[in-house]
Amino acid sequence: MRVLIQILKNFACISLIIITVSCETDITDDISLASSPPKLVINGGLERSVNTPLSSQEFRLTTTNNFLSDDPNPIISDAIVSITDGTTVWGFNHQGNGVYSNSDITLQLTKNYTITIDWNGDTYKGSDTLNEVPKFDDFFAVFEEGTIFSPEGYFLKFNSTDPINVKNYYYNRLFRNGEFLISPDPGNSQNLITSDEFFDGKQRTNVDINGEINFQLGETATGQQLGISKNYFDYLFELFTQTGNTGISFGGNPPPATIRSNVINTTIPSNRAVGFFYVVDIEEKSLLIEE
């Protein structure tokens, strides 16, 4: 619902193909990009799931590297990380491969959680709030024919009722046989996240978890509806807009800019961190795709 620009971009591609001889060339090997000094990256956050509780909370810390580098992002193993809800402090220890975890923390609705990261002489802080997510009223898979925007196959769908007079922000996640799946699609900023601005208090029906990703018979399909904060919604909106960018200048192509993290370097603010420290509530269901 948020922005149709992505659709418009597809529209641009189509009309271009029809009216002109357009052409895309891979120039990865012909271009060299400058790199800024490595920045702290936080990838992950805290997740509360009533249906399938997590045994521990974890996220990953790395640094940025050159955009065209084939190397993975270098991990950070020497950070000191803690999270607090204002009264209790939980320490997070490095488990290897940049992953930090803690198994004592129990998340509570409406609480605000603050992360503190000490790394490389600087202190970084960021916080997010846990917002309750409504249940699925129904959860099912439907077979659909392909269109120019989506493939053919089984698609996960749900019905869910939005709580009235509360501002809700949603993010849908999809798993195939337990593996998280996402496609850098132009429609993500419209299809994977949404606010209840236009359906406050109403039931939504036949909502796609992810209309880009199909399932075949015999696969286990897991869908999640996440209750997220407005800040995380805004962050994801920018993130999906940028990662879904098809590179065509019409149909709305905002000048690219860094996506502001909620994790702030309190020692030297201009030494920014990237990524978002989120706290989310999850409604999750799974089913086996059958005829």
Next chain:
Amino acid sequence: MKLYTSILFGLFFATIQAQENFTLSGYVMDASSGESLWGVNIIVGTNQGTITNDYGFYSITLKKGTYTVEFSSLGFKTITKKIVINGNVKLNFEMEEDTAALDEVVITSSKASRNLKSTEMSVISIKPAIMKKLPTGLGEVDLVKSIQLLPGVSSVSEGSSGFNVRGGSADQNLVLLDEATIYNASHLLGFFSVFNADAVKDVKLYKGAIPATFGGRLSSVLDIKQREGNTKEFNGELGLGLISSRALIEGPIGKGKNDEGKGSYLLAGRRSYIDVFAPLIDDFKDTKLFFYDVNLKANYDLNDKNHLFLSGYFGRDSFEIDKVFGNTYGNGSATLRWTSELSDKLFFQTSAIYSDYEYQVDVLTSGSEFRWKSNIENYNFKPRLSYFISSGNTLRIGADFTYYNFNPGEISALNNSSTTAQDFQDKKALEIASYVDFENKISDKLSLQYGIRLSNFSRLGNETITQYANGSPLTYNPTLDTFEENAVIGRTNFDSGSGIENFNNIEPRASARYLWNNTTSLKASYNRNYQYLHLISNSTSATPLDIWTPSGPYLKPQYSDQFALGYFKTLKNKAYDFSVEAYYKDLRDVTDFVDGADLLFQKNIETQIVQGKGRAYGLELQLNKNYGKLTGWASYTLAKSERQVTGINNNTYYPSNNDQTHELSIVGVYKLNDRWDFGANFVYGSGKPVTYPTGKFEQNGLIVADYEGRNSNRLPAFHRLDLSATLNPKKGKNGKWIFSIGNVYNKQNAATIFFRERVNEVNDVNIPTGKTEASKFSFLGIVPSVTYEFKF
């Protein structure tokens, strides 16, 4: 107001010193069609002259005596007459088309002498007859693309009909079609402009030295006049092209003197038929895509001195993918004008104009089908009085009243979906401008044109305005280098018609021409312009989803000051002419958007907009060859355009999106014989600014780019060559073939270079790989086209 009246009276009293002078006045028309001709040079004796106004009217005051009067205009045979002045003389002239000249002459000597002698500078004019001789990139004669070949004007991107003038952004151009504002001048995502060359009589672009009679945009005025139609006989024309076809009919209305009509009409239409071919490609069988437009013009002589004109335009683009998406957009406008010759020295004109731009988007994804509609309407009333005081001295006073209604959007559910209907508040505004413009000949060498425009813009209710903490929707946080939204602390309702916010501004305009000698002149100009409307679009090019929004409590009007100097020279008896212009433009309160701005379906647009300043300067050189078998021009522009906006690029100046350092165009038309004409353009331009990533990181299973600053990289330079050949019919025969090849050597110019994560396609799904790539997107490779035209 006092200042205004005293200036007016001062001017009148200074000039009304009745001498033993008489007035020569009348109209100049095209002999074949009877249409009035504007911009005709009238030269009396050696050092007096005037030009016809927009309606072909001229008036010149002369002392008693016998004079040689010369009438000259682009593409017409020059008329030279001896006229005895011993009283007021009224003479109408008909000028015959100079077909030979039209074929040979791209820019005639009359224009060369006009460039030399007029106080106008920074002005470009181009005739449809010339546009039609030039190669077309996509096989459609395109007015805006022809203008882009001239110095100081650049294209927003290759093949686009969006244009930037002297470092200004695309929304700073005032586009007028018979005085009606056109808000979106492009078809098919900017590949074609909405103006049908068949229906266009004349085009004039003011890049600077904008006279006080125009206002409302910072960078330029594109003034397009539609043809009026043939008053003598019925005519029809058909043009068949690969992308679109067009038809035109024109003819006289009523019976007047000499068996000629008392008026005339013209009706022209175009429709593209790309959609006809779409079903042939399986992937696009459910896709519809087309545009059409209709131009109408009629005029009627009430009597010798009073004329009525009616002019209209209606165009739509339509795009639909069955069960997925639909989009239509377009402009509509209507102008009713009355001109009256009050006396041989006083000319009055007034226009009532309606203009509308709207778009509609249907999203047909199952479960949340809805329709989004937005439009901008304006009602305009423009009276003007021209007083032809004496040779070289003309006073124009007038006013522009414009009432705007902006509908930022309304949403309605389709197919009983759960989407809640919503209607964003309309915004209403009234703009009143009054002006005085005076052309003043000081001596044979020195002429001035100066004036003042007083503009008033009021935002009117009914509207509810949101109040924010700190009195502003956004506060800049210097520590985080980001804008934070302020809390909403209340809402104020303004009743219908009550004033919400009011702006009053003074816009001085002045230019001077000094004739150094018979072949050389020097010019200088200054002008200040205010712009009260802002285009809400964070794309570099025009999109159909553009929304205009008015200045108001949280959005200041933009303004600019431009200084320009010019050197104009004719060579070899006007066979060549050469000009150099330098300009400096200072822009204030120009709009930009916060990083990651969300502009569509945005109720509180003020939370997404930031305003900053800009500067643009440059040097423009042009050499025209006016006679001979080979005619044409070469133009070169060296320019810089920068912006400074808090919160962007660490608060320092950065190159604006349209900054282009070098731009070179070479245009030639060669007449081989009576049947074959050839045309060529070569264009070179340095790359526009872009922002490349400075790092990558992972988030949510996707690779994300990190950026520092804005526009610190450049696309590669582009160049292309277009060729055309026209096969004219044999004498007495009908039918003309126009062959054109766009981008002859198939140069794959980069339209964009973008960076993304590589994907693997598995079962039609793009799965990210964790690897990155850079990709260049180019369109408009070699495009051959053919058009067939015939008259009936």
